[in-house]
Amino acid sequence: MSSSENLLTAPIGPVLKKMTKQVLFGMMMLMSFNLVDTYFIGLLGTDSLAAISFTFPVTFTIISLSIGLGIGTSAVIAKARGANLLEQAKDDGLGALILSFVLVAALAFCMYSFTDEIFTLLGAKADLLPLIHEYMDIWYIGAVFLMSPMVGNSILRASGDAKTPSIIMAVSGLINAILDPLLIFGLGPFPELGMQGAAISSVIAWGVGFFVVIYVLAVKRKLIWIRWIPFTQFVAVSRRILKIGLPAAGANMLTPIAMAVLTAMIAVHGNAAVAGFGVGTRLESIASMVVLALSMTLPPFISQNFGAGQWDRVEQAYKSVIKFVLLWQLAVYLLLAAVAGYIAMAFGKNDPEVMNVIKLFIWTLPLSYGFQGIIILSNSSLNALHKPMKALLLSVIRLFVFYVPFAYLGSVYFGLIGLFIGALIGNVFTALIAxxxxxxxxxxSVVVEAKV
Known part of the structure; x- marks a missing residue:
């Protein structure tokens, strides 16, 4: 039985569980190593930790473009495979990789050209700009190598293969974690490069992932053509990808914009507050790992069944995943709250102010991660149904009607604790809409039938 047939005919619970476990393994490795990355940079001092925290909205903007294009790629290819249009799926895969490479390179170059202006607007002070340049000038160069594995992994998941992307993510994360201390602190024969070392480690890890994913797609699995597609065909493929990919990318880019606004709000409270918030946002990716894994495995399932016209399986899968996520994230919150002091000590031990912000973050925002999970999964599922504008509108409502305004009001009246609680309330309201x-x-007819 092929992977596509599994997604169309296998019992919903077991097939989603298997795919999610495979994705989760790679994400656990990758995100754990990213947390190690933050830990090592934190050892360089509060200024270095604050500098890397300022980079999150900018780096995530480029990552968001790659994620959005990956979402568009996955939705288009999975639907084609569900309808048994396998040759078209190969065209779409190759076109998606070429398109993504060009767009990410263009965006990275534009942001590189205005680095000082961008980070000054974010609230970074002049003394942090040299540290930010040390990291970002190298990071921009490697952005194209980050993109291809992300889009390539979307092609694999669209075909029902969640295991291979997991392995590629894990290997890339392991390489980054090994190189980090060597290049940051100059251990053994390696030079001491500080912030530059962290960026170089990431670029090398992404480069390895780039060549591996291209080999798997083109040679081992034959999911893309090994040729240059004609320009007219590339345009047609690009239109199919961008119809979903651009709104999806736009929706993802709204997150770093909102994070930039929050970072600017928090910057008023000093570098220690920004550093603590930066640690909190890294912890959020770990705490939401299962949700993020499901956001990668649920859409291919939905798109293939959408292509095959099996709406009952789409509705059943969505509802079962939502119920699971609410319970799972509640358990995660209780665990985080119990160990908040230890986490703060590990990542902010050089500065009591940083420790206090980390604990404040953990005790408030993670309480809403279950509702945030509903938003993320609803958004990715709408894209899987080829309704990207609804997904984009949902992101706009979440961030700029509820999340940021409520956080701002909370900050004005109650300081940092009010900011975090306001963001929490914003997640709850948006989840109900999503x-x-x-x-x-x-x-x-599907929804009515499900209620009977």
């Missing part, structure tokens, strides 16, 4: 929107996107 759940209702997805059910309305399904054919009404």
């Amino acid at each position: 759940y209702r929107w997805f059910l309305k996107a399904l054919p009404q």
